[in-house]
Every structure is written in structure tokens, then in C-alpha cells.
Amino acid sequence: MISVKIANRVRKHSVDMVHRGKSSHIGSALSMVDILAVLYTDFLNVSPDNLDDPERDYFILSKGHGGASLYATLAEVGFFPVEELSRHYQNGSPFSGHVSHKGIPGVEFSTGSLGHGLPVATGLALASKIDGRSNKVVVLVGDGELMEGANWEALLFAAHHRLDNLIVVVDRNRLQSFKDTEKTVALDPLDKKIDAFGADCLEIDGHDHEALYRTFSSTVEGKPTVIIANTIKGKGVSYMENKVIWHYKFPDEEQLKIAHSDISRGLK
């Protein structure tokens, strides 16, 4: 699958970018790479040629701190040259740590403060319904981010207005700032909570490309879809996987080499 190759390249770009910028959040960037790769290669109807078309599909990254891998995905699928990624986190560049749309083709919406993406996506989905368009709106949220109440406000509204053109993907890597979400403020049983809010809730392996594609395409009529994508924070780099410290640290030269080798051979 082309998406698997793209995902590998995006992982390498992401570790390079975070290394070069001495920036943070690499764990969050890596957990969502497969989701982004499948969305941008197989699912979303969006390309550099239709960025002004109201019929295009919209994607909003709500967990803006994972921005490195979104920038890398957009570059890999042709929104801008891959060389531009070297400007990430550099003085005078538009590529901020938290994702920004200004001067970056393909980024629909700027985020960074959590709990903003889903309400905005809900507004976009509502506009499409009002105007009778059949495009989809996909928003990727972090799991810890679901502690922000605005998400639940928006979900109530989306279910009430039967926004079945809205797909919410939860990057369920289970780690937040200090420790496991369940040891911070428990989210589980997350699927039951989402169901109770009136959305169609599905749960999958967030690194399984075929499952991701299948699930994106299996929305039901009359309800927003929420996909709990179970992921591994730091996915693909042996020493980063499930380690909270990689929410903050950047890899040094030696660690970068290991990261590349891990990504090349593909961890199980």
C-alpha cells in the first residue's frame, strides 16, 4: 500500500524535524502518522488543485501539537516541497510547533489550544448540510483532549443536527502530560460515553491501514461517526513507544540514527 510507504517517510521526516528544531511532541506526532497517511492517500478528496473548492473534503488537526507529522504528510502528498520541512521550528518560518495554516498550503485550520477543532469541524459540516454538499469533514483529536468540555458541547450539537458528514478520529494513545489518561482523569468507558452522546462509535487499531480505510468509509446515515483509533504514542521508534518523556524530548544524533533504523525495518 502506498500509504504504508508514505507513513514510513513521514515518520522519518518527523524525527528529523523534531531533532533539527530541538522541539517537542514527537510521541504525539508519531502516534497519528498512520491515520494521516491513510486519510491523505486513500480517503480525503483534497489536493493542491482543489484547495478553494467548497466541495473538497476538510481535515482539521485538533491536536495541533502533533503538527510535525501533518506538515510532513502534506509535503509527501505534494502540497509543498519536502525541502520546506527543514524550516520547521526555525526563526522566520511559518512552520510553528503547533500547526498553523498561514503560508502553508493544505493546512485548513490552525490549532494548538485543545478542544477547538471539533466545534469548528462541526460548523463546517453544518455548512455543507445547509448548502447540500456531499463532502466529508474529518477532525483528528487527541484522547487527553477529550477532557475539554467544548468537544462534548459540539458532539451534542452534531448528533442533534444529524451531521453524518462529520468523522471524528480519536488518537487513543492513552498518554497525556504526566501519565496514562486513566490515571489522570479516566476517559473509559469512552465508547459508551460517545455512544450515549448520539454518535456512531467504532473502535479500531489506529496503525492498521486497511482497518482505517474500511472504517473511514463505513459511516452511517443520520449520525456523526467517532472512530476510537487505538495507537501507540511514539509508534515506530523503539525507545519512544509508550514513554511519556517523548512528549517533551527531542532525539540527539545517536538516538536519531536508531530512530531511522527502527522506522526502516518496521517495528512489530
Add this chain to the structure above:
Amino acid sequence: MRTAFINALTELAKNDKDVVLITGDLGFGTFEPFEERFPGQYFNVGIAEQSMIGIASGLAKAGKKVFVYSIGNFVTLRCLEQIRNDACYHNLNVNLVCQGGGFTYGALGMSHHATEDLAIMRVLPEVTVVAPSNSTHTEQAVKSVIMESGVSYLRLEKDLGENETSTPFKLGFPDYKSSNSDVLVIAIGSIVSEAFKAQTLLTGIKKISVLDFHTLSQYDESYVFNTIKKYKLIITLEEHQKVGGLGSVISDLIVEKQLCIKLKKMAINNKLISEVGNQSYLRKVNGLDAITLVNLIKSELEID
């Protein structure tokens, strides 16, 4: 002013299906005909101000011209970050409408006093902040802000019919009532009426000019400069905290333009108000009424 707002919006919505009204579950008794007449252009998001601004921003990103209506602090303070990040940073046509500026809902208590909104909204870059003093200007303001790209904030109050004017509203150009004087009172919102009352009380004693400063940000700086430069004494009057509102706007302008004008600020003295009272009572106890204004002018000019 709420009726003036919905009348203006009805006219706009009639001719443009992209005009959308979002309410945070307020406007009972006023919005029902709009809802009935324009399905698909009216949404009550419920009691959920943060997502209300996000939803409004999403709609505006898809090309809608959105008005978002709620009570003072609910449509500003409660969702300030959504206004800044979602609406402002993306330069979206999101027009925030606050009913109940200042002490409009005085007796409802501190939660319903919108007394920091002007400062907070005007500090957001490129937000057009408008506080009309009467219903006629409100109607015209609604039609003006929708034409501007980006975010606006419209602060509405109750219109007691005290500020009727024949001068049309012009966004960015304050309404000037000159009376060949060296004293100028600059006021914002319905409290302009206190300046006119002071004018009457001073008949035969001292003439004063009045400037209805309805557009607090994005105003025409050279027009304002040319209007105020000849005065010796300026008094600003606002139903708002002293920090950051109208008084600060005028004092910044005086300093930046190196004008030699004495400035006195009449505003709430930087406190949250617990005393119960209606708008005119709270103006009085906070020293924002015509009598206080007259006394200030007399003492500044050493008139007995």
C-alpha cells in the same frame, strides 16, 4: 436595540442566504419570526458558548456570514480563546453581538454586568468594536459590520429613546455634535444620553460638544484627531472599567499625537459591583451620571 438588530438582520437574510444567526439560547420573544422565516439560517446552539464560537467559525470558513448572539460576558469572556484563535486568526466573518452592555442588566447582578468587554475585545487585533447609542445606529451598524472581512463585536443595550439622531451611522467615524466650545465629552453607548443631559443642565453656563464614539477600534484616526485637537478639556464617559476602554483609547491618542489636552476619565473605578440597582441607579452610584459630569466640568473650569 435588540429589535433593531433583528430587523436589520432580517433585511440582510432576505437577500443573502449565507447570512446566518447563531444564538446561545437567548433572544426569546424576538428571534422566533426569524427562525420561522429563515430555516437553515438560524441555529440555537444551546447553552454552550465555547463550541458556539467554534461552530460559527466553521460556518464562516465555509463562506457563511455569521452573527453570534448572547448576553454580554457569555459571548465574550466565556469563549475568548475561541474568538481569538478560531475567528480572529483565520480572519472569518464572525460578528459577535452582545445584548446587555454595561449595567443594562444591572439588577441581575455582577455576572450580567458587561463592564470589561470593550477593553478585552478591542485588544484583539483587527476586531471592529462597535457600541451604538441608539436603535437607528444599531440597524446601520449591523449592515456595516457584515461588509467588513473579519471579526466584529457589537455591544447592544436597551434603547430608552434618549439618543435619537438624524446623523446616519458611519462605521469608524464618531457622531460629532459640535457647539463652539473648548470642552468635549466623548461617550460610548447609550450613556451618551448623560452627556446630552449635562449639556441641558449647563445651558447658559457653559457650552459643551459631544462625540458619540460608537466605533471604539478600527476608527478613522485622522478624523478623530482633527475633531479633538482643538479642545482644551476632554472628558470620556463610559459604562466600563477605567482600564482599557474609551478613556484609554483617547489618552493613547492624545499621547501619541502629542496633543496638549487635559483629559478626565469617567468610568467604573476598577471594581466588580455587588450593589443591586438598575442601569440609571448604578450609573449614579458609580459617578457616571449627568450631575457628576456637570460638577466635574464646573470644577475643572472653576465655575461656581
